[in-house]
Amino acid sequence: MAEHAGEHDSSKAAPLWGGRFSEVPTGELERFGASLPVDQRLWREDIAGSKAHATMLAAQGIISEEDRDAIVAGLDGIARDIASGGLTFDVEESEDIHMAIEGELTRRIGAAGGRLHTGRSRNDQVALDFRLACMRMSRELEGAVAGLAQALLGRAESEFGVVMPGYTHLQPAQPVLFSHHMLAYFWMMMRDACRLEQAHDAASASPLGAAALAGTTYPLDRAAVARDLGMGSVIPNSMDAVSDRDFALDLLYACAVCQVHLSRLCEELVLWSSAEFGFVEMDDAHSTGSSIMPQKKNPDFAELVRGKCGRSCGDLMSLLMTLKGTPLTYDKDLQEDKEGVLDAYDTLLGSLHAVTGMVATMRVKGERMREASHEGYMAATDLADYLVGKGMPFREAHGVVGRIVAECVERGITLQQLTVDELREHSELFDEDALAAIDIDAVVARRTTYGGTGHDAVRRQLAEAKDALAELEGRLEA
Numbered sequence: 115m116a117e118h119a120g121e122h123d124s125s126k127a128a129p130l131w132g133g134r135f136s137e138v139p140t141g142e143l144e145r146f147g148a149s150l151p152v153d154q155r156l157w158r159e160d161i162a163g164s165k166a167h168a169t170m171l172a173a174q175g176i177i178s179e180e181d182r183d184a185i186v187a188g189l190d191g192i193a194r195d196i197a198s199g200g201l202t203f204d205v206e207e208s209e210d211i212h213m214a215i216e217g218e219l220t221r222r223i224g225a226a227g228g229r230l231h232t233g234r235s236r237n238d239q240v241a242l243d244f245r246l247a248c249m250r251m252s253r254e255l256e257g258a259v260a261g262l263a264q265a266l267l268g269r270a271e272s273e274f275g276v277v278m279p280g281y282t283h284l285q286p287a288q289p290v291l292f293s294h295h296m297l298a299y300f301w302m303m304m305r306d307a308c309r310l311e312q313a314h315d316a317a318s319a320s321p322l323g324a325a326a327l328a329g330t331t332y333p334l335d336r337a338a339v340a341r342d343l344g345m346g347s348v349i350p351n352s353m354d355a356v357s358d359r360d361f362a363l364d365l366l367y368a369c370a371v372c373q374v375h376l377s378r379l380c381e382e383l384v385l386w387s388s389a390e391f392g393f394v395e396m397d398d399a400h401s402t403g404s405s406i407m408p409q410k411k412n413p414d415f416a417e418l419v420r421g422k423c424g425r426s427c428g429d430l431m432s433l434l435m436t437l438k439g440t441p442l443t444y445d446k447d448l449q450e451d452k453e454g455v456l457d458a459y460d461t462l463l464g465s466l467h468a469v470t471g472m473v474a475t476m477r478v479k480g481e482r483m484r485e486a487s488h489e490g491y492m493a494a495t496d497l498a499d500y501l502v503g504k505g506m507p508f509r510e511a512h513g514v515v516g517r518i519v520a521e522c523v524e525r526g527i528t529l530q531q532l533t534v535d536e537l538r539e540h541s542e543l544f545d546e547d548a549l550a551a552i553d554i555d556a557v558v559a560r561r562t563t564y565g566g567t568g569h570d571a572v573r574r575q576l577a578e579a580k581d582a583l584a585e586l587e588g589r590l591e592a
């Protein structure tokens with residue numbers, strides 16, 4: 115520390131607030147305090163916000179039309195140069211993207227550039243940029259969620275009729291349609307899209323005009339800026355405007371929940387790909403091998419998505435903790451808000467694309483699933499229901515079938531391998547039609563309740579799923 119303490123570089127340009135200061139922080143401290151490496155990803159939003167602000171300043175007669183034109187043209191030029199890779203910023207020169215772009219603008223257009231910040235503070239500027247970025251990211255994620263929903267729906271349709279074991283406690287419980295299992299994840303995606311849209315709407319309110327914290331003496335038209343930027347409203351309290359980061363928490367929560375859904379799906383894909391289950395085989399392009407074991411085919415990407423869940427949940431916790439002790443209004447703590455959100459966004463977008471590919475290309479081994487559906491005595495409930503149909507109280511039927519299952523376990527056979535005579539040794543109520551009652555397809559088909567796994571119920575569900583997806587896609591296109 116001591117050796118850095120005296121390290122003041124008098125050759126450095128004075129910062130924007132140079133007037134009041136006789137010394138500047140050391141290079142190390144400056145890098146510590148900078149947010150440019152993270153917030154440079156918000157350059158598009160920063161430029162859009164500045165153009166809207168300058169346009170409004172001119173409309174209100176606060177700056178001249180010539181200055182506005184110079185500012186807007188200058189910003190457009192900067193945008194072109196950043197997009198082409200011709201202009202990059204250096205953390206040694208600018209603390210954040212807001213100062214970097216304003217500095218570059220003033221270098222390019224001179225005095226007019228110095229008028230852009232009239233009636234504005236970086237406090238309302240950064241809140242605006244971050245809100246615009248959150249709006250963009252939520253919509254982008256919603257599109258990727260719709261893509262995965264489409265893949266799940268596609269598999270539900272193409273594999274219609276495939277029967278698989280349904281589990282509770284990871285023990286075989288009752289047979290279900292593979293389509294039904296896929297659609298369970300489809301509905302999770304629909305809820306994720308809904309949460310992302312709510313996060314989008316939470317971000318869609320303009321803080322600009324709050325200035326540092328108290329509002330400004332210039333006659334700004336806050337509503338015009340909000341309209342220009344496609345934001346739904348104007349934040350009614352300037353102190354709340356510069357210190358609120360709830361919208362970021364909303365997006366982080368939506369990302370974390372969706373990432374948890376993907377993690378659950380990937381856990382199943384990993385299990386199903388194992389030799390023990392053998393329900394699916396991942397496409398080669400979505401698997402990796404081993405550097406030592408030539409036989410290996412590992413569902414690496416599914417495992418990685420599962421593992422990345424920790425990161426997304428951590429990003430949410432991290433911002434909650436950052437916010438908990440910050441007094442109104444802006445505190446430098448708030449600069450910590452963007453890194454986690456960008457990380458959660460990157461993580462979820464990459465995960466959604468990876469899982470969409472896995473689901474769309476995996477080989478579904480229907481024969482193996484059917485075989486497994488006979489293995490766990492999963493028609494036992496139906497056999498009990500059969501006896502109930504013949505007049506036996508359910509509790510008594512439960513006992514009878516329990517003894518039948520014990521016999522099958524003992525003999526190492528499935529329920530379907532029993533003969534009617536063998537069933538009748540347990541109860542006189544069993545007739546010839548008892549075997550049809552435990553046929554695995556019949557067992558599934560009988561679940562006709564709305565939302566159940568029966569073929570007709572799932573057909574109806576598929577139709578509803580298509581409507582829900584069309585509605586989401588329609589909303590995203592609009």
Ligand code: ARG
Pocket residue numbers: 149153209210236237240444446448449450
């Ligand atoms: N780099 C800052 C951030 O990301 C910008 C706002 C700075 N405002 C201030 N008063 N220091 O939060």
